[in-house]
Amino acid sequence: MRIRWLVLFLLLFSYTHGVGVNKKMNLAIIPAAGSGSRFGGEVPKQFLVVAGAPILIHTLRRFEECTEIGAMIVALPANEIDHFGEVVRQAGFEKPVRLVAGGAERSDSIRNALVAGRDYDPEVVAVHDAVRPFVTSHQIAAVVARAREVGAAILALPATDTIKEVEAGLIQRTLDRRRIYRAQTPQAFRFDLLWRANESARADGIPAAMTTDDALLVERLGCPIAIVEGSPQNLKITTPEDLLLAASLFQEMAGRMGREDHE
Ligand code: CTP
Numbered sequence: 001m002r003i004r005w006l007v008l009f010l011l012l013f014s015y016t017h018g019v020g021v022n023k024k025m026n027l028a029i030i031p032a033a034g035s036g037s038r039f040g041g042e043v044p045k046q047f048l049v050v051a052g053a054p055i056l057i058h059t060l061r062r063f064e065e066c067t068e069i070g071a072m073i074v075a076l077p078a079n080e081i082d083h084f085g086e087v088v089r090q091a092g093f094e095k096p097v098r099l100v101a102g103g104a105e106r107s108d109s110i111r112n113a114l115v116a117g118r119d120y121d122p123e124v125v126a127v128h129d130a131v132r133p134f135v136t137s138h139q140i141a142a143v144v145a146r147a148r149e150v151g152a153a154i155l156a157l158p159a160t161d162t163i164k165e166v167e168a169g170l171i172q173r174t175l176d177r178r179r180i181y182r183a184q185t186p187q188a189f190r191f192d193l194l195w196r197a198n199e200s201a202r203a204d205g206i207p208a209a210m211t212t213d214d215a216l217l218v219e220r221l222g223c224p225i226a227i228v229e230g231s232p233q234n235l236k237i238t239t240p241e242d243l244l245l246a247a248s249l250f251q252e253m254a255g256r257m258g259r260e261d262h263e
């Protein structure tokens with residue numbers, strides 16, 4: 001009788017924990033190896049402390065909170081790995097956070113992280129800029145879910161300005177605004193698809209400096225990529241003005257949470 005209960009328990013456990021059904025995890029890749037040339041200053045922008053923590057740590061927390069993500073790989077400047085490893089340890093993440101050296105261009109950094117990512121045999125990989133700390137775990141989960149269905153999905157924002165195509169200072173044509181979106185991150189892909197897209201770009205000699213986002217590489221293969229509507233809050237900290245905006249957004253969030261605590 002006791003054995004029967006044990007078997008029943010094991011069956012239930014394996015079902016609820018995905019054991020034996022080969023459920024793969026989803027991985028986050030956070031490129032954080034840039035030098036922040038447009039931002040300027042001594043310390044690369046992703047390491048600046050705002051609202052009590054480096055921007056990169058705020059970003060990692062959003063992925064720690066998202067139940068869809070099993071592990072995070074961060075690409076760092078090679079000379080920051082030891083120091084930032086300590087910062088990550090002190091931040092006390094429960095999920096594995098692996099640090100790899102980045103490369104000269106963003107896509108080189110992604111490449112190094114993808115090589116390390118193969119060890120996890122992930123189903124989906126979500127790539128997200130270290131300098132977008134306001135992404136929500138809900139947005140991450142939505143992009144991962146669409147990528148699982150379609151193969152690839154990115155967060156993007158409908159254009160609000162009218163966009164002109166210009167050559168030598170003269171307007172060539174006006175694009176139909178209803179068809180224009182601004183790409184954000186996260187950008188999520190079935191891992192095999194992003195790997196194949198990377199291999200193909202390398203084989204075809206696509207310059208790393210031209211690959212400003214990862215969706216571009218998958219577009220080259222002619223594979224569909226879904227849009228998940230993003231939010232203006234998911235800003236990328238590029239210039240010192242963006243940092244001022246980020247500081248006030250953090251303050252507003254802290255105020256909101258403080259008010260909720262008192263309700
Ligand atoms: N990134 C990276 N490796 C690089 C270049 C960029 O991992 N060789 C990362 C940045 O750290 C950032 C993200 O890619 O988190 C988006 O890049 P961007 O905002 O352009 O940052 P930087 O390249 O550092 O800034 P800039 O282009 O002004 O030099």
Ligand code: MG
Pocket residue numbers: 034106
């Ligand atoms: Mg850059």
